[in-house]
Amino acid sequence: MSRQPSIWTTVTSHLRSASPTGPVMYFAPAVLQATARRFIDGFDGLVTYAVKANDTQVVLENLVASGLSAFDVASPVEMRELRSVSPDVALHYNNPVRTPEEIAVAVEMGVVSYSVDSMREFEKLRAQVPTEGVEISVRLCLPVEGAAYHFGAKFGADPEGAVALLKAVKAAGYITSMTFHPGTQCATPEVWVHYIEVCADVANAADVSLARLNVGGGFASNRGVAPDLEAIFDAIRNAKISCFGEDTPKLVCEPGRAMVAEAFTLATRVKAIREDGTVFLNDGIYGGLAEAHQIGIVERVRSLRADTTPMACEGTPRVIYGPTCDSIDRLPDPLALPEGLAEGDYVLFDGMGAYSIAMGTRFNGYGKADLVTVQQLTA
Numbered sequence: 001m002s003r004q005p006s007i008w009t010t011v012t013s014h015l016r017s018a019s020p021t022g023p024v025m026y027f028a029p030a031v032l033q034a035t036a037r038r039f040i041d042g043f044d045g046l047v048t049y050a051v052k053a054n055d056t057q058v059v060l061e062n063l064v065a066s067g068l069s070a071f072d073v074a075s076p077v078e079m080r081e082l083r084s085v086s087p088d089v090a091l092h093y094n095n096p097v098r099t100p101e102e103i104a105v106a107v108e109m110g111v112v113s114y115s116v117d118s119m120r121e122f123e124k125l126r127a128q129v130p131t132e133g134v135e136i137s138v139r140l141c142l143p144v145e146g147a148a149y150h151f152g153a154k155f156g157a158d159p160e161g162a163v164a165l166l167k168a169v170k171a172a173g174y175i176t177s178m179t180f181h182p183g184t185q186c187a188t189p190e191v192w193v194h195y196i197e198v199c200a201d202v203a204n205a206a207d208v209s210l211a212r213l214n215v216g217g218g219f220a221s222n223r224g225v226a227p228d229l230e231a232i233f234d235a236i237r238n239a240k241i242s243c244f245g246e247d248t249p250k251l252v253c254e255p256g257r258a259m260v261a262e263a264f265t266l267a268t269r270v271k272a273i274r275e276d277g278t279v280f281l282n283d284g285i286y287g288g289l290a291e292a293h294q295i296g297i298v299e300r301v302r303s304l305r306a307d308t309t310p311m312a313c314e315g316t317p318r319v320i321y322g323p324t325c326d327s328i329d330r331l332p333d334p335l336a337l338p339e340g341l342a343e344g345d346y347v348l349f350d351g352m353g354a355y356s357i358a359m360g361t362r363f364n365g366y367g368k369a370d371l372v373t374v375q376q377l378t379a
């Protein structure tokens with residue numbers, strides 16, 4: 001019996017040899033490591049990773065191996081996942097709403113940084129968290145547009161509330177910092193610049209100097225247009241220098257999507273095609289395409305014949321359903337797939353590492369993709 005390689009050269013080499021009937025998530029560690037290096041080299045501060053975007057163990061391991069030394073975690077489960085990969089990376093607990101039991105776990109796990117957006121939640125922290133070496137970042141929220149979808153809008157104090165919180169954090173003896181999240185898939189630098197300006201105003205009004213300024217995640221992934229991350233890094237650095245002058249906080253970022261998206265390709269297979277051209281895939285919104293209804297998944301799709309020959313991409317737009325029996329298991333917009341598409345052909349979605357595996361369910365017995373490691377995702 002021939003042994004299957006644990007790392008395949010390409011997506012097509014695996015598809016050809018394995019003909020998988022279920023969906024497959026292809027992971028390229030080399031792509032993830034290159035993205036981590038791009039952030040570390042380009043961003044003028046500490047690069048952390050928001051674990052919620054994709055908490056697969058190999059992702060966390062590869063990021064630690066790439067030199068990331070701090071991670072944004074939102075729950076005790078995420079803290080434990082990180083601790084099982086590395087005993088000494090710094091944990092930043094930036095979910096600003098917590099139970100006393102969750103705070104107790106955080107203290108036990110040695111969390112070094114917390115965010116806070118309300119006085120009541122701050123009082124809960126103060127009751128349990130020692131001040132020594134612990135940072136509390138006040139999270140600001142502004143009514144600004146620019147992101148594909150503002151999933152962080154449920155958190156953050158307004159500027160007035162942030163001033164009061166900063167004063168309270170300082171008075172309690174914690175290291176004072178600020179943070180914000182511009183909303184996910186944010187492709188323009190203006191949102192960051194505006195937030196940085198208001199953070200400087202808030203710190204000024206509170207008469208508190210900031211140890212660090214955490215500019216969140218929100219960095220865009222490639223959805224048909226490759227994002228100019230370096231332009232955003234530059235805008236962030238320049239805004240910090242011009243707003244804070246001498247009394248300049250150290251920068252922190254916590255990308256989720258932009259760090260991990262590019263490292264995964266989802267391969268689905270055509271289960272059936274109706275007479276009217278409607279396509280049923282073997283994965284859908286309860287699986288790897290979980291985010292489709294929030295931000296659409298239309299731009300980077302490739303089709304391959306069952307023997308993996310590439311197919312020309314033009315075609316008429318069709319309704320695409322996933323495999324479950326729920327009618328909302330459907331891509332929000334019709335998708336142009338090749339005219340000659342047939343049962344058994346593959347439809348590949350590139351740039352699928354973020355909010356896919358992490359959000360998939362097992363609804364109706366579908367949704368779980370196999371994870372296959374490859375040297376490269378294209379070709």
Ligand SMILES: *Cc1c(COP(=O)(O)O)cnc(C)c1O
Pocket residue numbers: 050052053072094095152181183184185216217218219254255256257258354
């Ligand atoms: C989700 C989240 C992130 C990551 O956001 P992306 O848009 O995926 O980069 C970063 N920080 C916090 C606090 C978050 O909740």
